[in-house]
Amino acid sequence: MGYRIIPASLAIGLTTNEAYTYFCLLAKSDYNTYISHVKLETLSQLTGISKTEYISKHIEKLIKKGLLRKDTQQNIGNKGVFNTCTYYLYKPQIDWIRIDLDLLEENIPNKLKAFLILLKCICLNNTNYTGYNKSEICKKLNISRPTLDSYLNQCIDKELIKEEQNGYTLTNTHLFKIDIVKGKDDDEVYTKVYIPMADFFASQNITIPPYNKKIVGKIIDHYSALPFLAAALKKRKIPEGTVCTWKYLAKVLKVNIVEKPRPIPPKVTLIM
Structure with missing residues (x-):
């Protein structure tokens, strides 16, 4: 399937690099089980982070946040003993957002992609609208005001975000899904x-x-x-x-x- 779900509350507090590593891990997981056998080198290519030790640090943060669990297996091959990892990503039943994997292919910096993911996490339920001002967004996402201004200006210039009277709206409903609460068929x-x-x-x-x-x-x-x-x-x-x-x-x-x-x-x- 072309999307993955993210537990909104748990993802808040990640840095942009950590958030993007997490999304790439999700993209390389099975749609039904959310289990991944992805290699650090593959994550390095996807994230654009050349040093795999940084990827490993991000994964440790994700484990502490309860977003995934890692099992390490020791294997013996032609070149000796080597380790492989299996990642069990948390698949939420409530309090989640849905993001299309096409976001990986967008021609924008990875930090902006991660910022949009985090901004979606603080949108009102089942919308792409966040009614927070800049000071509130900085506090909730733990980023500085100059960094936020830079991200917002870039996203507005690229028409990824629209400034509202009392907040901001993510404009791309294909990438950032809106799941309207539905009634029953007989309602x-x-x-x-x-x-x-x-x-x-x-x-x-x-x-x-x-x-x-x-x-x-x-x-x-x-x-x-x-x-x-x-x-x-x-x-x-x-x-x-x-x-x-x-x-x-x-x-x-x-x-x-x-x-x-x-x-x-x-x-x-x-x-x-």
């Missing part, structure tokens, strides 16, 4: 309301938030039917390229999505 709110809403938003170059049955239901109840909602959205004139949250949409559309607290029943004292 009419999902099939008859959310999907047409998403199609309309896409036609306006606006990113809709992941599916939330309660909120979508409240919005459509407020507007009675989808054509009225579409008319309201056109009237409000949400800027093209906006990455919406439900809170933002509710404010624009003047819909109350706040859950009312349930009243606490009075205590009943039984008199015997």
